[in-house]
Amino acid sequence: MTATYGVKEFVEDARRIMEVPGGVRDREAAVRELEPLLRRALDGPGWTDPAYATGAEGGRRGYRYYENRDGSLFVYGVFFRHGHPTPVHDHVTWGIIGVYSGLQRTTRYRRLDDGSTPGRCSVALEEDSVLGHGATYPLLPPHDIHRIEVVSEGEGLSIHVLGADLRRQRRRIFDVAAGTCEEVEGVTMAR
Numbered sequence: 001m002t003a004t005y006g007v008k009e010f011v012e013d014a015r016r017i018m019e020v021p022g023g024v025r026d027r028e029a030a031v032r033e034l035e036p037l038l039r040r041a042l043d044g045p046g047w048t049d050p051a052y053a054t055g056a057e058g059g060r061r062g063y064r065y066y067e068n069r070d071g072s073l074f075v076y077g078v079f080f081r082h083g084h085p086t087p088v089h090d091h092v093t094w095g096i097i098g099v100y101s102g103l104q105r106t107t108r109y110r111r112l113d114d115g116s117t118p119g120r121c122s123v124a125l126e127e128d129s130v131l132g133h134g135a136t137y138p139l140l141p142p143h144d145i146h147r148i149e150v151v152s153e154g155e156g157l158s159i160h161v162l163g164a165d166l167r168r169q170r171r172r173i174f175d176v177a178a179g180t181c182e183e184v185e186g187v188t189m190a191r
C-alpha cells in the first residue's frame with residue numbers, strides 16, 4: 001500500500017493544531033501532538049516535489065511547504081552539506097525537526113543559566129546521536145539548542161516545522177566550551 005499521508009496532509013494538521021484563535025495555549029502539548037504526525041508524513045509523498053522548491057535564483061536550494069501570514073507557522077526543508085556542520089545555535093521558537101535524507105548527527109543541549117548575564121550561556125549536553133530518515137525531535141526554548149552535521153556523503157534534507165521565520169528571528173550561536181553566546185539575526189545555519 002502506498003502511504004498517502006504526506007506534506008499536504010501534514011500541513012493541514014499543523015494548521016489545525018497551531019493556527020487556533022488567540023494562539024496555542026499549551027505549546028508543549030501542541031508540539032507533542034504534532035511530532036508523530038510529522039514522523040508519519042516523512043514516509044509519505046511531497047517532500048521533494050519541485051512545486052515546493054526554492055532557491056532557483058541563486059538563493060539556497062530547499063523547499064517551502066507552508067508559511068502563514070503572521071509568520072507563526074513555517075514548514076520548510078533545508079539541505080545541510082557533508083563537511084559543513086552548523087554552529088551550535090538556537091531558534092528562540094518552538095519547533096519540530098524531521099530527518100528526510102542523509103545521516104544527520106544531531107547534538108542537543110540544555111540551557112543551564114537563566115540568561116541574566118549578557119553573553120553568558122551555559123549549556124549541558126543532552127543528546128548526541130546520528131539520525132536517519134524518519135527521525136524527529138522537538139525543540140522547545142530555552143532548551144532548543146542544537147547542532148546538525150551530515151555525516152553521510154553529499155547532502156541531507158532536514159524538515160523544519162517552526163513557530164517563526166528564522167530569516168527574521170533574533171537568535172544565538174553558542175560557544176559551548178567557553179560558556180558564551182552571541183546574538184545573530186538574518187543568518188542561515190546551513191553552509
Ligand SMILES: [Fe+2]
Nearest residue numbers: 089090091189
Ligand atoms: Fe537549527
